[in-house]
Amino acid sequence: MSGVRIRVAIVDDEPLARLAVKVRLAARSEFELVAEYGDGDSALEGIAALRPDLVFIDVEMPGRSGIEVLSALPRRQRPMTVLLTAWDNYAVQAFDLAALDYLLKPVDDERLDEALDRALHAFPYRRDTQATTMPSQWLRSFAVRSGTRTLLVPTGEVERIEADGDYATLHAGGKTWLVRERLHTLATRLDPRVFQRVHRSTIVRLDQIAELRALTNRDALLRLRDGSLLRASRTYMPALADALDYLNQKTA
Structure with missing residues (x-):
């Protein structure tokens, strides 16, 4: 820019x-x-x-x-x-x-x-x-390739995103999609009230978190609704904790 x-x-x-x-x-x-x-x-x-x-x-x-x-x-x-x-x-x-x-x-x-x-x-x-x-600044869908077709995956269907070198892998409804963007870039384009980066290699949709368990080193262990276990590092815990509090207030 x-x-x-x-x-x-x-x-x-x-x-x-x-x-x-x-x-x-x-x-x-x-x-x-x-x-x-x-x-x-x-x-x-x-x-x-x-x-x-x-x-x-x-x-x-x-x-x-x-x-x-x-x-x-x-x-x-x-x-x-x-x-x-x-x-x-x-x-x-x-x-x-x-x-x-x-x-x-x-x-x-x-x-x-x-x-x-x-x-x-x-x-x-x-x-x-x-x-x-x-x-309108926040990303609303991801453009992914499926053979010769380009598909749009709405952000509301994505449960988590994981780093894959210079790319990122979307997990949505039991399927995975490769996105040609780095996780770092995606983290700046997603609504922080909906998605939060929890680790250097992972972004999670907040309403998919079923349990958060604090660890002794100020990290946390997350269990998602599909049973997946993820580690949240202390570096990302402040924004994650506040975003979850905000989500709970809005849904209470």
């Missing part, structure tokens, strides 16, 4: 946490750091004035929290948001604030790059004064 410059602000009371994000941003020419803040009160004032396109913001800070900062901004002034946190518990209302992603501290480089790629994908769908992304 040539010529794109996404203006970024970082909000975190820990200087080392801000530095970790800045180092990764410096390696991506599409992003420009325009401000950093060490507390929620100054962040609220600065974001309202500067109107950055994207903000990385700590969930828990002394004084005003990251969620409170976002909630205090008028909906049309809220930037795309990636939440940073050292904890595994999240506020479900973050989905209503259109958070793009959640990163667990210490921030994993691959997860941070995935969040940046998601922002790049969402950015063209944003109106100049609109903070939420348009619903």
Whole structure:
């Protein structure tokens, strides 16, 4: 996406946490750091004035929290948001604030790059004064080959997606389909309220998870409705836990 410059602000009371994000941003020419803040009160004032396109913001800070900062901004002034946190518990209302992603501290480089790629994908769908992304941005079907035919597999039929080198394998209704896209790319194009990446090699449709069992190393074991067992790594657990809470609230 040539010529794109996404203006970024970082909000975190820990200087080392801000530095970790800045180092990764410096390696991506599409992003420009325009401000950093060490507390929620100054962040609220600065974001309202500067109107950055994207903000990385700590969930828990002394004084005003990251969620409170976002909630205090008028909906049309809220930037795309990636939440940073050292904890595994999240506020479900973050989905209503259109958070793009959640990163667990210490921030994993691959997860941070995935969040940046998601922002790049969402950015063209944003109106100049609109903070939420348009619903049409999310992938609705997959184009797959079957012999000489090209078939469309709706995302609602896909139970999980697994990495296969430079490709990905869809599991849908007992069938498998090969998609000519990397799992990393697909993760940025799927609605996070419906699909979540749970491991470097796996994306799962949330309503297919029948059981989640926490493991001692902060990973988790997932059992899907078809009986499949999958491992969810700690790197992806924050976004997964919050997405499941959100799903449970919506279906309660």
